[in-house]
Amino acid sequence: MKTKVMRRVSKASPLPLYYQLKEILQEMIDNEELKPGDAAPPERELCEIHDISRMTARKAVMALVNEGVLYREQGKGTFVAAPKPKHQLTQLRGFTEEMKEQGLAVETKILTFDETEPTVTIRKRLMMPPADNRVIETRRLRIVDDLPFALETVWLNEAKCPGLNREAIEGRSLYAVLKEQYNCRPSYARQTIEPIQLNDYESGLLGLPKGSLGLLFSRTTYLDNGEVVEFTKCIYRSDKHKYEVILRAEEKKYSES
Numbered sequence: 178m179k180t181k182v183m184r185r186v187s188k189a190s191p192l193p194l195y196y197q198l199k200e201i202l203q204e205m206i207d208n209e210e211l212k213p214g215d216a217a218p219p220e221r222e223l224c225e226i227h228d229i230s231r232m233t234a235r236k237a238v239m240a241l242v243n244e245g246v247l248y249r250e251q252g253k254g255t256f257v258a259a260p261k262p263k264h265q266l267t268q269l270r271g272f273t274e275e276m277k278e279q280g281l282a283v284e285t286k287i288l289t290f291d292e293t294e295p296t297v298t299i300r301k302r303l304m305m306p307p308a309d310n311r312v313i314e315t316r317r318l319r320i321v322d323d324l325p326f327a328l329e330t331v332w333l334n335e336a337k338c339p340g341l342n343r344e345a346i347e348g349r350s351l352y353a354v355l356k357e358q359y360n361c362r363p364s365y366a367r368q369t370i371e372p373i374q375l376n377d378y379e380s381g382l383l384g385l386p387k388g389s390l391g392l393l394f395s396r397t398t399y400l401d402n403g404e405v406v407e408f409t410k411c412i413y414r415s416d417k418h419k420y421e422v423i424l425r426a427e428e429k430k431y432s433e434s
Contacts, residue, residue, distance in 0.1 A: 198237035245416030290343040302408040311335040
């Protein structure tokens with residue numbers, strides 16, 4: 178493959194060589210000299226062009242792989258990834274609804290569905306009254322365009338959704354089931370986001386190398402009257418997600434002179 182013309186790293190620069198090369202490759206992608214699906218320049222050619230070590234070239238490439246800008250296919254090479262879907266954090270919507278609005282094919286695989294006794298923490302999260310003593314706990318693998326996307330665990334107060342079973346949510350939006358069968362209409366939610374290192378089980382389900390990073394979303398969802406609908410922990414693969422938050426300047430109030 179003939180490598181596209183690119184600017185060279187500068188050994189006089191205070192920036193590390195791998196970082197310079199990473200930025201050069203990113204620049205080529207931003208300028209559409211390398212487009213989604215194109216093969217990235219092989220490490221051997223990068224070494225020859227920039228007069229750098231194989232380790233330096235690999236470090237630059239892997240930095241972009243870890244960011245989801247490039248991806249690797251075993252035995253084939255390294256390629257430019259498609260832009261990450263953008264998700265806004267300003268609306269409360271179910272995962273299925275959000276993905277379908279972007280024209281993406283969504284599949285949900287239920288891993289577990291159990292009725293169990295809540296831990297003290299889950300009881301507090303769900304604001305369960307003393308008389309309620311059972312929760313529904315379900316784990317689901319979210320798959321988007323045939324790619325494992327997220328690993329979700331949901332806890333529900335069984336007293337608020339009696340009779341809910343695995344079959345009821347098979348292939349359906351949980352929010353839709355709660356609205357239709359139990360008249361539970363989520364109104365707002367509190368959510369935190371934090372980076373985590375995936376364990377072997379999580380990375381295996383998401384198809385990622387051991388030790389990969391993920392994004393953990395912890396969300397408590399409420400009804401209009403302040404009652405809790407659900408508590409959810411959802412782990413997203415960080416190489417395929419981009420989140421957008423719209424910030425508005427506070428209006429300044431000026432007193433008349």
